[in-house]
Amino acid sequence: GAGVSQTPSNKVTEKGKYVELRCDPISGHTALYWYRQSLGQGPEFLIYFQGTGAADDSGLPNDRFFAVRPEGSVSTLKIQRTERGDSAVYLCASASGSTDTQYFGPGTRLTVL
Amino acid sequence: QKEVEQNSGPLSVPEGAIASLNCTYSDRGSQSFFWYRQYSGKSPELIMSIYSNGDKEDGRFTAQLNKASQYVSLLIRDSQPSDSATYLCAVRPSNYQLIWGAGTKLIIKP
Numbered sequence: 562g563a564g565v566s567q568t569p570s571n572k573v574t575e576k577g578k579y580v581e582l583r584c585d586p587i588s589g590h591t592a593l594y595w596y597r598q599s600l601g602q603g604p605e606f607l608i609y610f611q612g613t614g615a616a617d618d619s620g621l622p623n624d625r626f627f628a629v630r631p632e633g634s635v636s637t638l639k640i641q642r643t644e645r646g647d648s649a650v651y652l653c654a655s656a657s658g659s660t661d662t663q664y665f666g667p668g669t670r671l672t673v674l
Numbered sequence: 675q676k677e678v679e680q681n682s683g684p685l686s687v688p689e690g691a692i693a694s695l696n697c698t699y700s701d702r703g704s705q706s707f708f709w710y711r712q713y714s715g716k717s718p719e720l721i722m723s724i725y726s727n728g729d730k731e732d733g734r735f736t737a738q739l740n741k742a743s744q745y746v747s748l749l750i751r752d753s754q755p756s757d758s759a760t761y762l763c764a765v766r767p768s769n770y771q772l773i774w775g776a777g778t779k780l781i782i783k784p
Contacts, residue, residue: 603774
């Protein structure tokens, strides 16, 4: 079946703007993760959903970042008042359960000018 | 602070030789260990997972785990140019969250 998909693949925005990044997980996967990856670094955990609820949002850097998963499938990561330091690749991963293998989407490259 | 350490490299290995990638972790209670491969501009893909001490082989890949030394390694036999990538070590301490290393860049020279 289809893997994890993310849209857009690239997003260029200006400082101070609002952006939404979308993740469509593998069908039936209840666990969904958002990560951020900067050049030369491993993925940095942002938030974990189990079903519709955010089970752990401890990795969100500040209150400009918010994520939802209203129907337990597609998730949207929302960033308000973007800053240049938000520039990174945002990765989404899904898993059939919380302790199962995580499968990654292709990522969204966010550039804040 | 739970940490996963990897040598950033680059590690250069001749084609056909064995590539050895190493990873150490700080949380002694960690239960699950993963190696992901990431090509430039692409997302990580799972290569191997290992849960108990010893070796686990899958084709040209062997993962080795030593919980007493808090050390996990990945061996790639008969290295191919297509193995050139960054290899990320990830550790699951006890629940759902993965702690990631920064990755080792591997270059296989023809």
